[in-house]
Amino acid sequence: MTLFLVVIFIADIFLGSVNIPLSDFFEYLKGNGWSHPSYNAIIFQYRIPKALTACFAGSALAVSGLLMQSFFRNPLAGPYVLGISSGASLGVALLLLFFSGSFLLSVPLAACIGSLLVLIIMIWASKRFRSSVSLLILGLMISYLTGALVGVLQYFSKSEEIQSFVLWGLGSFAKTQWIDLQIMLPVLVLGLVFAYSRSKALNSLLLGESYAQSLGVSIKSIRREILYLVGILVAWVTAYCGPIAFVGMAVPHLVRLWVEESDHKITIPLVALTGACIALLCDMIAQAPGFDVVLPINSITSLFGAPFVIYYLLKKNRLG
């Protein structure tokens, strides 16, 4: 899997609307320089940051999805369902449509504020609602609510503003530069490591909250940890790449089809790796090698993700 990731990572760097031959890269490594001077900039300023972004965004979303599915004991859970992505969208919509301006870091900040607001509501609710199902329904309702608010905002906005918001909403791994990566990557890496360190509690949670509690897991604190963790991971990815659907929900299922394991010590790293691979693959498809266009990431992930989830559910129902 790791090898596969490396191969895709390299392929992702060299494929794109400007085709850079691999042989050129070996020449560069030998110290002979690039056959075309712009290649250097394309590789180091554009392609590598984009590939890194895709990797970590994919991992973070996929692990968020896994955490939520374990926490809610519901295979349909994902960052979208808790309303966290929608919260981030609302924040960005307010910024781009209402204040119609953007400065350095303003989009990430707006997304974070939006998703954290939803998160605070979810944490508040998680203390009051006994069942995870109520929480899940609340997340869905928040998604609808923010969707409606964004719709209303769009209706009253100028077309240029709508365009920049719609562009953000289509999703892209290509907007991050090295400076963004310096802020984005440490947060995501820390989040992933922390998720891994909670494997034991997560395994217990698979049996349900009461059993987990009887095994010495503090439900209140693990609940809070998972909500904060998922919220921050999703907010950071959404801020930098736009809302990216289905990676969070579909990748854990993909891993489940492929390895028969429920232990988070094994599934978290696998889901992270697979998430990275899927994001890179989607990015490769999105940049449509041989064409001059770049397709929106969100459409690609949905095009492949939605049928896959349907397939998974049908298969699961047949077995169950």
Next chain:
Amino acid sequence: MDKENYISLKQVTVGYGSCPVLKDVSFTLNSGELVCLLGANGKGKSTLLKTIMGILPSISGEILLKGKVLDSISAEEKAKDLAVVLTDSLRDVNMKAKDVVSTGRYPYLSWNAKLSKEDQAIIEDSLSKVGALEYVDRWMPSLSDGERQRVILARALAQETDILLLDEPTAFLDLAHTMELSVLLKNLSREEGKSIIMSTHDWATAMQIADRIFWIDENSQFHILETHALRNGDKMNDMLNSPFGKWNAEKGRFEININDF
């Protein structure tokens, strides 16, 4: 073996929020005792068990676990003294049987949940005690109700606790499996000195295996009854309070009034 006091409740009221379900429960439970908790649905059997498990806070009164106030014991420590079997059938839990049983060892493991050779041996032993060794690698949804119940019980045994609380463990079981479970629980209390409370609707089984019966009546009164005293008295028929059957003290069994139809 010296009797040790494992659980003691003093004037405990249980319920949800400020809404009491069952009031003023007092009892003590010693090591090696097997108690059956009986009562109609909705009378607070599960609520009482969940409160002793520490999953639900009590409304008033004092609960002692091995002499220590329940609330003062950390969740991790409690997990080493008390294991539970809940009504949740774990039908939709996407785990293999052996992984479910492994969670029984979690209170003894550090964050990475690495099982030692000793842990593995305990898990295997628990599985073999309930006769579930053959389906260790099966997924929970693929097991039958009876098989799943064995796995759930093995999980509690793997926790190696002195106290076992079981909420209707026989609910999904057929007669043969119910008898098998009864024998197992009786042995655990007799030979390993475990304290066991098991809620059930099955009076016939309770009369045969329980040392004492805790009974919640229609008026939500909590009664403690010696099983042997029930066997020969009319008390049983008062408690049963059903026109469709009665306790035959001579034969020591319940009889349904077929002739009345």
